[in-house]
Amino acid sequence: MTDITAAGIPSGSVLLRDALHDVEIDSSGGPVPAGASPRQRGVELRESMLLRAAEVERALDALMPPVHGQEARLVEAMRYAALGGGKRLRGYLVMEVASLFGAAAGAARAGAAVEMLHAYSLVHDDLPAMDDDDLRRGQPSTHIRYDEATAILAGDALQTLAFATLADPATHPDAAVRIALVAALAEAAGAAGMVGGQMIDMEGEGRTLTLPEIERLHALKTGRLIGYSAEAGALIGGAGAAERRAIAEYGRDLGAAFQVADDVLDATESAEQLGKTAGKDAEAGKSTFVALLGIDGARAEAGRLAQRAEAALADLGQEADRLRALARYVVERRN
Amino acid sequence: MTDITAAGIPSGSVLLRDALHDVEIDSSGGPVPAGASPRQRGVELRESMLLRAAEVERALDALMPPVHGQEARLVEAMRYAALGGGKRLRGYLVMEVASLFGAAAGAARAGAAVEMLHAYSLVHDDLPAMDDDDLRRGQPSTHIRYDEATAILAGDALQTLAFATLADPATHPDAAVRIALVAALAEAAGAAGMVGGQMIDMEGEGRTLTLPEIERLHALKTGRLIGYSAEAGALIGGAGAAERRAIAEYGRDLGAAFQVADDVLDATESAEQLGKTAGKDAEAGKSTFVALLGIDGARAEAGRLAQRAEAALADLGQEADRLRALARYVVERRN
Numbered sequence: 001m002t003d004i005t006a007a008g009i010p011s012g013s014v015l016l017r018d019a020l021h022d023v024e025i026d027s028s029g030g031p032v033p034a035g036a037s038p039r040q041r042g043v044e045l046r047e048s049m050l051l052r053a054a055e056v057e058r059a060l061d062a063l064m065p066p067v068h069g070q071e072a073r074l075v076e077a078m079r080y081a082a083l084g085g086g087k088r089l090r091g092y093l094v095m096e097v098a099s100l101f102g103a104a105a106g107a108a109r110a111g112a113a114v115e116m117l118h119a120y121s122l123v124h125d126d127l128p129a130m131d132d133d134d135l136r137r138g139q140p141s142t143h144i145r146y147d148e149a150t151a152i153l154a155g156d157a158l159q160t161l162a163f164a165t166l167a168d169p170a171t172h173p174d175a176a177v178r179i180a181l182v183a184a185l186a187e188a189a190g191a192a193g194m195v196g197g198q199m200i201d202m203e204g205e206g207r208t209l210t211l212p213e214i215e216r217l218h219a220l221k222t223g224r225l226i227g228y229s230a231e232a233g234a235l236i237g238g239a240g241a242a243e244r245r246a247i248a249e250y251g252r253d254l255g256a257a258f259q260v261a262d263d264v265l266d267a268t269e270s271a272e273q274l275g276k277t278a279g280k281d282a283e284a285g286k287s288t289f290v291a292l293l294g295i296d297g298a299r300a301e302a303g304r305l306a307q308r309a310e311a312a313l314a315d316l317g318q319e320a321d322r323l324r325a326l327a328r329y330v331v332e333r334r335n
Numbered sequence: 336m337t338d339i340t341a342a343g344i345p346s347g348s349v350l351l352r353d354a355l356h357d358v359e360i361d362s363s364g365g366p367v368p369a370g371a372s373p374r375q376r377g378v379e380l381r382e383s384m385l386l387r388a389a390e391v392e393r394a395l396d397a398l399m400p401p402v403h404g405q406e407a408r409l410v411e412a413m414r415y416a417a418l419g420g421g422k423r424l425r426g427y428l429v430m431e432v433a434s435l436f437g438a439a440a441g442a443a444r445a446g447a448a449v450e451m452l453h454a455y456s457l458v459h460d461d462l463p464a465m466d467d468d469d470l471r472r473g474q475p476s477t478h479i480r481y482d483e484a485t486a487i488l489a490g491d492a493l494q495t496l497a498f499a500t501l502a503d504p505a506t507h508p509d510a511a512v513r514i515a516l517v518a519a520l521a522e523a524a525g526a527a528g529m530v531g532g533q534m535i536d537m538e539g540e541g542r543t544l545t546l547p548e549i550e551r552l553h554a555l556k557t558g559r560l561i562g563y564s565a566e567a568g569a570l571i572g573g574a575g576a577a578e579r580r581a582i583a584e585y586g587r588d589l590g591a592a593f594q595v596a597d598d599v600l601d602a603t604e605s606a607e608q609l610g611k612t613a614g615k616d617a618e619a620g621k622s623t624f625v626a627l628l629g630i631d632g633a634r635a636e637a638g639r640l641a642q643r644a645e646a647a648l649a650d651l652g653q654e655a656d657r658l659r660a661l662a663r664y665v666v667e668r669r670n
Contacts (some may be wrong), residue, residue: 020555063528067454069531070535070539070548070551070552071532071535071538071555072533073534074526074531074534075526094398102609103606124488127487129483129487130484130487147464149464149533149537150537152459152464152465153459153530153533153537156455156494156530157525157526157530159494159523160524160525161521161525163498163517163520164518164521164522168518175511175513175514176510178510178514178661179502179513179514180515182498182517183503183580185498185501186495186496186498186499187499189495190495190496191400191409191413191492191495191496192400194410195488195491195492196404196406196409197406197493198409199409200405200406200490202488203405203406204405204407213405216405276410
C-alpha cells in the first residue's frame with residue numbers, strides 16, 4: 001500500500017478501510033509518470049478516488065449538525081445515511097473537475113453537498129413504500145436501523161443541508177457562484193431531474209418500457225446528478241464557457257454509462273459484491289437495459305457511452321486524463 | 336363584498352372561494368381611514384390576506400412544472416399538495432413585510448417558495464409512518480389521493496422547488512440577496528429547525544414533555560418557518576439592520592403565538608371547522624400547551640405572545656399596523 005498516512009489520513013480508520021474496499025486500490029502506486037500505461041493510470045485514478053473520498057468524508061463529517069438535544073436521533077440517522085462508505089463518485093467528480101481548472105478550496109464542501117443529496121435520495125428510495133430495500137452498502141437501510149419516520153425526516157434534512165452547504169460562503173466567496181451552484185442543483189434534483197426519474201421508475205414497475213423511455217428515466221434519475229457534479233466542479237473552478245460545455249457533455253455521458261453499467265452489475269454480481277440486494281430490478285418487474293439489450297449488448301452500450309464521455313474532453317489536455325480514466329472505470333467497476 | 340374583481344381576481348374561482356372560506360372576509364370593507372377602529376383594521380387585514388393569498392396562489396400555479404411526460408403523476412401530486420387552499424399565512428408575511436420596506440417585485444415568488452416548503456412538510460407529516468392523517472384542509476391527504484410513494488416524492492420535489500424558486504433571478508436581481516434567502520430558509524427548515532421539530536414531535540409521542548420542551552419543539556417545528564417568512568420579507572424589502580432585528584423578533588413571537596393558538600383550536604374546534612382531524616394530538620399521546628396549561632391558560636399565553644409580537648414593532652410606524660393586526664388575528668382565528 002502507498003504511504004497514505006503521509007496525506008494525513010489515519011490508515012487504520014474505518015473510513016479508509018471502507019474506501020479501500022470500494023475502490024479496490026492496487027498495492028503498487030507511487031507517482032505516475034507522464035507517459036503512464038493505461039494500467040498505471042488506472043492505479044493512479046483509484047488512489048486519487050480514495051484520497052478524495054476521504055476528503056469528502058471529512059467534509060461530510062464536519063458539516064453534519066452536532067448530535068445533541070431532543071432531536072439527536074434525527075442527526076444520528078443523517079450521519080448513518082451519509083457517512084462511512086460509497087465510492088463518492090459524485091463528490092470525486094466535483095473535486096477533480098474543480099482542480100482541473102485550478103481551484104480546490106470549497107470543492108470538498110460542494111462534493112459533500114452532492115453526496116448529501118444523493119444519500120437523501122437513497123434513504124427515501126429504500127423506504128417500504130418505494131423500493132422496499134433492507135440493505136444498503138452492505139448495512140441495514142436507514143429505516144431498518146432506525147424507523148420509517150426517522151428515515152423520512154433524515155432524508156428531508158439531508159436535502160436541506162445540501163442547499164445550506166452550497167449557500168455558505170465557505171464553499172465559494174462569490175455569491176453569484178454559490179447561487180449558480182444552488183440553482184443548478186435544484187434543477188438537477190427536482191421534478192424535472194432526479195425525483196422525476198424516481199417517479200418514472202415507480203410508475204414503470206410491472207410494465208415494459210421502451211429503450212428511449214429507459215434512457216430518459218435514467219438520464220433523470222441518475223444522470224442529472226452525476227452531470228451536475230461535473231458542472232459544479234466547473235463552476236467552482238471558474239471554467240470558461242467552452243470548457244463548461246465540454247464538461248457538461250462529459251458529465252451527461254458519464255452518468256448514462258454509469259447507469260447502464262449498474263444494470264449489468266445488478267444482473268451479474270452477487271449481493272455480497274454489490275453491498276445491496278442483487279437482481280432487485282428484474283424481481284420488481286422493472287425494465288432494464290439488460291432486459292432490452294441482453295448482457296453483452298448492455299456492456300457494449302456502456303462502453304460506447306464511456307467512449308463518448310472521453311471524446312467530449314478532446315480539447316482538454318493531459319490534465320484531464322483522470323477524468324478519461326474515470327469514464328473507463330465506471331463501466332469496468334465491480335460494485 | 337368589496338370589489339375584489341377590480342384587483343384582477345376572477346370572483347367565481349375555486350381559489351377565491353377557498354381563500355374567502357379561510358379568512359372569513361367581512362362583507363363591509365373599502366379603504367380604511369387612518370384612525371380606523373380595531374374592528375375596521377381587522378376587516379382590512381382579512382381583505383389584505385385574501386388578496387395576497389390569491390397572489391401567492393397565482394405565483395405557485397405559475398411556478399409548478401408542467402404536467403406532462405412519464406412523470407406527470409408527480410407534478411399532479413405536487414400541485415394537489417401545494418395549490419388550492421390555506422390561509423397562506425407564511426406567504427402573506429413575506430409579502431406584507433417586503434411591502435413595508437417598499438419592495439413588492441419578487442415577494443409573491445418568495446412567498447410561494449415558503450408555501451412550497453410548508454406544503455412539503457405537511458405532505459410528509461401526514462404519511463402513515465408519521466402522523467398518519469387522512470385529511471388535510473378538508474380534503475384527502477396527498478398519500479390518500481395518490482399513494483405513499485408519490486406523496487414522498489412530491490414532498491421531496493416541493494422542497495427542491497422552493498430552493499429553485501429562491502435561486503431564480505426573477506425573485507430578486509441581486510445574487511447576494513438570493514443566496515441570503517436560500518441560506519436562511521435552509522437554516523430554518525433543516526435539522527436545527529423545522530425537521531428537527533418534527534423529529535422531537537415524533538419522539539415525544541406517549542411521554543409527557545415539560546413546558547420548555549414543548550416550547551422548543553414548536554419554536555423549531557412551526558416558529559422557525561414563520562419567523563423566516565418575516566425575515567425573507569425584510570431581506571427582499573432591503574430593511575436596515577435594526578428593522579431586520581425588530582422583524583425577526585416579531586416573527587419569532589408570532590410563530591410561537593400561532594402554535595399555542597393552534598393547540599387551543601385542536602382542543603376546542605370541530606374537524607369540520609378545522610378542515611383536518613381534530614383532537615389528534617391528545618389521541619396520539621402528544622403533550623400540548625392545553626394539556627399543560629389548560630384551555631384558559633393556553634389562551635392567555637397565546638395572547639401574551641401576540642402582545643409581545645406587537646411590542647417588537649414599536650419603532651415602526653403606522654404602516655406596520657397590518658402586522659400588528661396579524662398578531663391579534665393568529666390568536667383569534669377559528670381555523
